[in-house]
Amino acid sequence: MNLEEVLNFRRSVRVFDKEKPIKPETVKHCLELATLAPNSSNMQLWEFYQITNPELLAEISKACLGQSATATASEIVVFVTRQDLYKKRAKSVLEFEKGNIMRNSPKERQEKRIKDRELYYGKLMPFIYARFWGILGFLRVILAKSISLFRPMMREVSESDMRVVVHKSCALAAQTFMIAMANEGYDTCPLEGFDSKRIKKLLKLPHGAGINMVIPCGIRNGNKGIWGERGRVPFNEIYHRV
Helix, strand or coil, rough: CHHHHHHHHHHHHHCCCCCCCCCHHHHHHHHHHHHHCHHHHHHHCCCEEEECCHHHHHHHHHHHHCCCHHHEEEEEEEECCCCCHHHHHHHHHHHHHHHHHHHCCCHHHHHHHHHHHHCCCCCHHHHHCCCCCCCCHHHHHHHHHHHHCCCCCCCCHHHHHHHHHHHHHHHHHHHHHHHHHHHHCEECEEEEECCCHHHHHCCCCCCCCEEEEEEEEEECCCCCCCCCCCCCHHHHHHHCCC
């Protein structure tokens, strides 16, 4: 399939054929492809949990309110945000960028570019992603508003704003995963209706982790679970060329 065919094939399938299993290694490969998704500052504040254990699948399905998509899924993938790992990820990206610059930048520009990355990932990213009962976010907002009086400035820097940034990046990975699955002829159904606290407990996740999306996976059972034609708002209502 070409890209357009893949996008048209992908549907939110709410009933899977239990007689048609999917290959766990293929799902794992699609998750590897999901890591290629664009994400804010390349911080990659995400984790993916591929659930294949039947008992855990049943418990996750309960936490997803017993929806038919999870009840009939061969596997379930949970996309998890890990804003709490911002220091570790910033350090990792910084080390990669230093090597990247040494390998690919002209020698006369390497020193400055490395200093820029050290400032960005060593100072700015830890400052932007840090959380402390909303106080640090409030201070960042005051600082951003002050700077914006003199020049354009990113204003969405509160703790809740940064949580949104992390979830947006994780959602891009989830979308990439679903497209990769469709390319393999596999079906998915992104869910938001779930008890996040119970899922975090089932997966033994730390307090700082968040549940971004739960995606049941399998192979569609004919037209069951596909609610007729795909409805979309007319394109001319959402498209603006300026």
